[in-house]
Amino acid sequence: EVQLLESGGNLVQPGGSLRLSCAASGFTFSSYGMSWVRQAPGKGLEWVSVISGSGSDTYYADSVKGRFTISRDNSNNALFLQMNSLSAEDTAVYYCAKGAGGTRSPYVYWGQGTLVTVSS
């Protein structure tokens, strides 16, 4: 059974940093692209970033480019999102999602989400 479990969400001050993690199980982790998608309170889904199975290719939404870094540890079946220079606009539930294949694939499995709140 595929499982995705996010962690690391917290209350952080504007300008601060946070690192999210997503523990994956139930599939060959290194064979699939993985993504982060966020949802601000009461708002719609916003695509954040995607990383290829090998980790060699990464892509970002313009809203986070230069501030967020996606990475993965295929030895430990883990996905990460390093978030720097956070602002109130980054407040959201962050979901990790498993692609059906590479970086250009729909999201078949989603985690339960982890809440990031940016506030002073």
Add this chain to the structure above:
Amino acid sequence: EIVLTQSPGTLSLSTGERATLSCRASQSVGSSYLAWYQQKPGRAPRLLIYGTSSRASGIPDRFSGSGSGTDFTLTISRLESEDFAVYYCHQYGTSPPHTFGQGTKVEIK
């Protein structure tokens, strides 16, 4: 970046009625790269349709997708009580960034 615009914003219907949701792209999306998701309050999204018209595993056949180019449609043939939710389209075909539509809420009339 491809912008996806969903309409209507809210659809008020009764159980048993047909729901037609639209997703329009600002530029052409490869038909293999358009998906639809359902989301209920407090839950993660669930993949319904991928590749414009293929149903994901376990999705009932009352859900169907169609379209091409810049215009795509999700149809729910006969609404059941569990179908009242928010629906999002998603394009994943161009070089990223990938994008979601803003969502259509299907509510009970």
